[in-house]
Amino acid sequence: MNTILVGNEFIEKQKHLTKVGTSEDGWFTYYIDEILAKWILEYPNSEYHGGGLPQLRLIEKFPWEK
Numbered sequence: 603m604n605t606i607l608v609g610n611e612f613i614e615k616q617k618h619l620t621k622v623g624t625s626e627d628g629w630f631t632y633y634i635d636e637i638l639a640k641w642i643l644e645y646p647n648s649e650y651h652g653g654g655l656p657q658l659r660l661i662e663k664f665p666w667e668k
Contacts, residue, residue, distance in 0.1 A: 605660035612658050615641075623664065632664050640664055 607615050619633035619641060631643040640661050647654030 607658040608655065612656070615658055616643075619658075623666075625665075633658075 615635070618636055620635075621631060621633055623632040624630065625632075629645060633641040633643065635641060640663065641658050642661050643656055643658055645654055645656055
């Protein structure tokens with residue numbers, strides 16, 4: 603499971619997501635989609651101002667799940 607969306611794919615997918623949480627530091631936002639797949643919105647380029655461009659990454663579990 604290594605699906606990462608950026609650009610137009612990111613924009614289109616974001617239209618179909620429901621927010622379920624945010625990390626305490628505000629850098630990560632967690633979503634589910636229409637089929638209950640789990641996604642994380644993240645800023646992977648910490649060397650850029652504001653973390654660079656955002657990306658959506660498909661994940662197996664949210665951090666609060668065991």
